[in-house]
Amino acid sequence: MTTPLPRPIDAVLFDFSGTLFAVELPQRWLRAAAATVGVQLDPAQQEALTGLLLAAGRPGGPEPHAVPPGLAEVYARRDLSPETHRSAYVGLLSTVDLPHPGLAEALYDRLFRTDGWLPYRDAAPVLAELRRRGVGTAVVSNIAWDLRPTFAAYGMAELVDAYVFSHEVGAVKPDPRIFRTACDELKVAPERALMVGDTLADGGAVYAGLQTLLLPASPPDTVHGLAAVLELVGGGPARPPFAEMADA
Template identity: 35%
Template sequence: MPYFKAVLLDWVGTLIVPKWGPAPGRPRGAAWIERSLGQLGREASAAEVERISAALSTASTRPDVEQGWAEADLSAAAHRESYLRWVGAAGVDSVLADAMYETLSDAADNLFAADVAPTLLALKAAGLKVAVVSDIHVDIRPAFLKAGLDAYVDDYVLSFEHGACKPAPAIFRTALDRIGVRPSEALMVGDRSGHDGAAVEAGITTLLVPPLTDVAEKRLHLVLATCGVPAR
């Protein structure tokens, strides 16, 4: 018999690779930058991608940029404002900035890790409810629909829809209320100790896994093992 009645899952870094994140042997956000340049018909050489990546990395350390990102996912408008501050500090021109933002905000343009589908299938077969709890500025439901995974998710608790971001206990409590389980009956799964790990403050057992850097990585068997659910 499963140890829990529900699993709360983070999205970026847990189920999908972040678009602006580390990639083995490549600059941060390389695929995202390349695609945006390509959409504009601009040069997307390794040198150009690396130049933009380096400028964004440097800009991200500015205090005003860091402060802006702290509450960016509370609303779509706040995220857009924080983004523009970041790319502006990096010297990215407005046309490229718009193309990059469009790509960044395309939730359906994401590949799930290889073990997401079998893990969700096993959880559903075992009778557990699943909620995706994400700090995000756009609706991610289309990504699950496109991947054929929407039938395995009972609810989505997205920060921009509720005006609360992790690590605030409110977002975890909202998720529990929406799927009708008590804190002791749920497992939170995420990749960031300072955000997802805060679920413990809401009384939720929490499992932290290494941030996903490649869709071929398999870490979610740990979720099934923690829940006492056999793999399928």
């Protein structure tokens, strides 16, 4: 059993991708995008092309194996505006020899489809339990578009008190400003907040005075281990049926 944190927690900040939601499997991503431009791929083509696209850099992860010099500047600024994000990732995907001139754009546009993301099975129950305990919640993401429609599509919008996105505040994790902005939105002191994420950028919250929990990203549609948040926060038993979800 996890021991509650030494300082009381009044709010929990969550990363989006790899923490509350997982991006769809890459094979499904490619298949769906190809269908929108009228391209059908046989299994061998799909496997080969998927590997090349993941190496080039898929929006939502993984990061590119290498960023071409001509895209380095825009890639570094990708999460600060919708324009730089699109330019960076369409540029990366276009480095792959694709079977249709519109496929790179179609692959990128899958990001904005709510069915291109899947919440972890324990995400909504944990958010609901935090709300029951009176703990504030925020989604803090390095991202260049509005995630509210995605949360709404899965009936989770009302479980989040604040949304803080890098393109709206002009700061990218691990910059302390983005975490402090979230704390300000929740009207909580940073030392009484917990940041939950899956990368070192999320762990940068410690420099803003927050406590942190990092959980490596899990595959889509699985239990992600978010029950640990409830144990760290304390204030009551983990009421959601986590055991049943883990067996599903």
